[in-house]
Amino acid sequence: MSGQVGTANPKLHEKKCVSSFSLLTCSVMFQMVEEGSTLLRRMEISVAEAEKRSGKNSVNMQETFTVYLIETRPMDAIAEGRNPAPDSLWRRYSEFELLRNYLLVTYPFIVVPPLPEKRAEFVWHKLSADNMDPDFVERRRVGLENFLLRVASHPILSNDKILYHFLTEVGGSLSFQSRTADSRLRALSATFRVRNPDKRFVDMKHYSDELQSHTSQLLRARARVADRLYGVYKVHGNYGRVFSEWSAIEKEMGDGLQSAGHHMDAYAASIDDILEEEEHYADQLKEYLFYAEALRAVCRKHELTQFELEMATQDLVSKKQQREELATGIVRTFSFKGMTNKLFGQEAPEQREARLKLLEELIAEGEESVKEKTAECEEHVEGGWVDMQRFKEQKDKDLREALINYAIMQISMCKKGIQVWSNAKECFLKM
Amino acid sequence: MSSPTVPADFSGHMLDLDEDEDLEVFTKKTSMTDGSPMPNSPSSMVNQYGLDEEEEEQGTSTKDIFITVDNPESQVTAIETFIMYRVVTKTTRSEFDSSEYEVRRRYQDFVWLRGRLEESQPTLIVHPLPEKFVMKGMVERFNEDFIETRRKALHRFLNKISEHPILSSSEHFKVFLTAQELTPHRKQGPSFLSRMGETVRAVANSVRGLRSRPEEFVIMQEYVEDFSNKISSMDKVTQRIIKEQKEYLDELGQYSPTYTQWAGAEEELAEPLKGMAGCVELCNKETEELISHLADVLVPALHEYVLCAETLKTVMKRRDNIQADFESKSEALAAKKVDQEALKEEVDALADRVELANNALKGDWSRWQNSMRTDLKSAFVATAEKNVEYYEKCLAVWERFLLSQRTEPSEEQAGEDAS
Numbered sequence: 073m074s075g076q077v078g079t080a081n082p083k084l085h086e087k088k089c090v091s092s093f094s095l096l097t098c099s100v101m102f103q104m105v106e107e108g109s110t111l112l113r114r115m116e117i118s119v120a121e122a123e124k125r126s127g128k129n130s131v132n133m134q135e136t137f138t139v140y141l142i143e144t145r146p147m148d149a150i151a152e153g154r155n156p157a158p159d160s161l162w163r164r165y166s167e168f169e170l171l172r173n174y175l176l177v178t179y180p181f182i183v184v185p186p187l188p189e190k191r192a193e194f195v196w197h198k199l200s201a202d203n204m205d206p207d208f209v210e211r212r213r214v215g216l217e218n219f220l221l222r223v224a225s226h227p228i229l230s231n232d233k234i235l236y237h238f239l240t241e242v243g244g245s246l247s248f249q250s251r252t253a254d255s256r257l258r259a260l261s262a263t264f265r266v267r268n269p270d271k272r273f274v275d276m277k278h279y280s281d282e283l284q285s286h287t288s289q290l291l292r293a294r295a296r297v298a299d300r301l302y303g304v305y306k307v308h309g310n311y312g313r314v315f316s317e318w319s320a321i322e323k324e325m326g327d328g329l330q331s332a333g334h335h336m337d338a339y340a341a342s343i344d345d346i347l348e349e350e351e352h353y354a355d356q357l358k359e360y361l362f363y364a365e366a367l368r369a370v371c372r373k374h375e376l377t378q379f380e381l382e383m384a385t386q387d388l389v390s391k392k393q394q395r396e397e398l399a400t401g402i403v404r405t406f407s408f409k410g411m412t413n414k415l416f417g418q419e420a421p422e423q424r425e426a427r428l429k430l431l432e433e434l435i436a437e438g439e440e441s442v443k444e445k446t447a448e449c450e451e452h453v454e455g456g457w458v459d460m461q462r463f464k465e466q467k468d469k470d471l472r473e474a475l476i477n478y479a480i481m482q483i484s485m486c487k488k489g490i491q492v493w494s495n496a497k498e499c500f501l502k503m
Numbered sequence: 504m505s506s507p508t509v510p511a512d513f514s515g516h517m518l519d520l521d522e523d524e525d526l527e528v529f530t531k532k533t534s535m536t537d538g539s540p541m542p543n544s545p546s547s548m549v550n551q552y553g554l555d556e557e558e559e560e561q562g563t564s565t566k567d568i569f570i571t572v573d574n575p576e577s578q579v580t581a582i583e584t585f586i587m588y589r590v591v592t593k594t595t596r597s598e599f600d601s602s603e604y605e606v607r608r609r610y611q612d613f614v615w616l617r618g619r620l621e622e623s624q625p626t627l628i629v630h631p632l633p634e635k636f637v638m639k640g641m642v643e644r645f646n647e648d649f650i651e652t653r654r655k656a657l658h659r660f661l662n663k664i665s666e667h668p669i670l671s672s673s674e675h676f677k678v679f680l681t682a683q684e685l686t687p688h689r690k691q692g693p694s695f696l697s698r699m700g701e702t703v704r705a706v707a708n709s710v711r712g713l714r715s716r717p718e719e720f721v722i723m724q725e726y727v728e729d730f731s732n733k734i735s736s737m738d739k740v741t742q743r744i745i746k747e748q749k750e751y752l753d754e755l756g757q758y759s760p761t762y763t764q765w766a767g768a769e770e771e772l773a774e775p776l777k778g779m780a781g782c783v784e785l786c787n788k789e790t791e792e793l794i795s796h797l798a799d800v801l802v803p804a805l806h807e808y809v810l811c812a813e814t815l816k817t818v819m820k821r822r823d824n825i826q827a828d829f830e831s832k833s834e835a836l837a838a839k840k841v842d843q844e845a846l847k848e849e850v851d852a853l854a855d856r857v858e859l860a861n862n863a864l865k866g867d868w869s870r871w872q873n874s875m876r877t878d879l880k881s882a883f884v885a886t887a888e889k890n891v892e893y894y895e896k897c898l899a900v901w902e903r904f905l906l907s908q909r910t911e912p913s914e915e916q917a918g919e920d921a922s
Contacts (some may be wrong), residue, residue, distance in 0.1 A: 482782075496890075
């Protein structure tokens with residue numbers, strides 16, 4: 073799935089450029105490739121297939137899982153008209169998770185694209201919640217490809233070496249990264265109070281909560297509507313059955329009833345494709361439901377760095393205060409040392425010297441630390457703000473297209489309905 | 504027909520089986536007039552109730568009688584409360600003294616009329632009346648929808664009778680349409696006891712069994728059984744569709760607010776999100792209308808024929824009884840040696856009766872089948888049209904939305920690619 077619409081790879085084209093969702097990605101990616109010099113410009117990436125595998129897991133138990141085939145081809149070869157065979161490797165979902173966690177930790181100021189859902193949520197009754205279900209696997213394949221394309225077209229993320237290795241080499245290097253990733257990720261979910269967070273980040277965090285809440289409510293409501301609509305269409309299948317039986321006992325009305333019955337059956341059957349199509353819309357919304365979390369993570373990271381800066385600054389202030397007290401002998405604040413001095417007498421000058429010296433060292437370290445943390449905080453704020461703006465633009469564009477796609481789907485459904493019922497009417501007129 | 508005179512204060516309520524079939528209303532409202540003026544010209548009345556295809560059925564003959572049932576009003580007396588309907592007749596038929604009549608009738612009166620018609624013509628197919636009250640579903644006996652449904656059915660009943668070549672010239676029919684006070688006429692005719700007698704004989708005959716039913720009536724019987732099953736299924740399926748549509752409607756109602764709420768948190772996206780909410784709301788309204796059509800047009804039409812199927816079964820039983828009567832007397836004639844003359848006359852009369860009954864039924868049967876085909880065809884066509892209309896309206900809603908989004912500056916090719 074390159075940015076080029078209508079690529080030379082027929083297999084890709086046939087597999088993906090069918091659903092409107094994939095076409096959406098096509099056009100969006102086309103935009104992105106034009107804009108920056110990203111990995112996607114140099115390399116055509118796709119998640120071409122999915123397969124079931126069995127193997128022993130870490131506790132030596134037999135398990136079944138799905139692997140996905142990542143295919144890459146150099147863009148310049150394609151542009152020159154050559155059609156090289158793609159390089160490919162198989163990866164499973166958990167490996168994608170490791171990659172993403174790595175990116176989250178390494179680029180904390182970037183709103184990292186989300187993965188497709190781990191388990192099927194917002195399920196309406198017909199859709200299987202089973203991870204092995206072929207429809208779920210297919211939608212996951214599309215989602216994983218979308219993830220890779222988004223990452224590979226990001227101005228900063230796409231240059232990452234680990235990403236490159238993920239796409240082109242089979243290797244275990246990712247697992248090493250994951251251990252440090254886990255601990256830092258855990259830090260992101262801790263609670264702490266920040267005195268002076270950047271207001272823009274505070275607002276963004278509120279927004280991310282709203283985005284998450286609204287998209288999940290919408291998804292839930294949509295799933296229920298889909299469920300009910302399914303019921304309406306399927307019940308019409310009963311008309312098909314009754315008309316068919318009834319036509320057998322009628323003379324003049326028989327033909328009309330019989331053929332009307334066929335149309336009712338067609339009507340009942342049509343809902344399956346319609347709702348399958350709508351799942352793509354749900355997937356587009358889900359992407360932004362999960363993006364909300366990524367956005368919140370950036371804001372949380374800001375809080376964390378700001379908090380650490382505030383802590384470091386405070387620590388430096390108190391150390392400087394201690395030095396002053398030690399140097400002048402004036403105790404401004406209560407301290408045990410001060411108390412013990414009063415009770416047991418002052419300490420010896422050598423001891424005081426030693427302590428002063430230590431303090432000076434700590435203060436020097438502290439100043440370095442504050443400098444570092446200030447820089448880190450500023451960097452994060454700067455980088456984060458830029459990426460959040462980029463994200464906002466991308467979100468507005470993508471979601472608007474998703475809504476348009478939904479309208480197109482509704483139009484298509486209405487046209488089918490008009491067709492079926494007009495046909496049925498013709499049959500009834502022949503009764 | 505001759506009838507015993509009945510004392511004016513005869514508390515016929517005690518013996519009149521039809522009493523409890525009437526609708527009793529205990530609401531405070533004393534008037535339920537819809538207030539709409541009745542059109543006066545015959546031609547406008549023909550088109551008033553869409554399902555009636557009188558012109559088709561009449562063939563080349565023009566309709567010369569127009570009957571409407573409207574204006575249900577509740578009447579309160581010392582003993583009871585019930586609904587009275589206005590029945591207006593306009594006609595050019597010579598047997599009517601005047602060209603226009605207006606009377607008030609209650610459900611009980613319709614029941615009386617139908618009973619008389621069946622009695623006078625036991626093997627003709629007399630259109631059924633709406634039922635006493637609906638058992639399943641949440642329809643309350645006294646509510647406006649139920650009264651309106653009943654009114655429409657009573658209207659159809661009278662029109663069906665007026666179209667029947669034989670029944671419409673019934674004296675009872677004329678009396679029903681013209682007499683200001685029906686009560687004196689109602690107490691005439693076979694009494695409760697004689698009706699009971701008829702039922703007892705019918706049961707005895709059915710126990711005895713029929714020697715042999717003529718082939719055509721065997722076929723008819725089978726058809727009636729099958730038809731009854733199919734039309735009941737149609738009724739049930741339609742009710743089920745309404746139920747599913749209502750649940751769909753409920754969920755749609757929850758769906759559009761999620762777009763509105765989200766719009767509140769967005770800037771650029773607020774406008775398209777609100778647009779979506781609007782579209783879903785409009786589709787919501789269209790779904791409501793579709794449900795109304797199903798409930799007000801299709802269900803009554805199907806239900807009417809469910810009742811017809813029962814009528815057909817009853818008619819067939821009556822025909823069988825007439826044949827059974829003849830056969831039993833005929834056997835008696837063959838067995839007995841005495842009183843052969845008198846018995847022979849009776850048997851001959853019964854033989855005639857059988858032939859009349861069979862012919863009447865045969866004639867009415869094809870008439871009924873045509874009528875059924877026309878009525879149901881019309882109802883199905885209307886439903887298909889309503890569905891097409893529903894989808895056309897929803898289509899327009901979404902196309903308008905799409906257009907509004909495409910004229911925005913930042914919009915491009917995704918829409919075109921996907922369609």
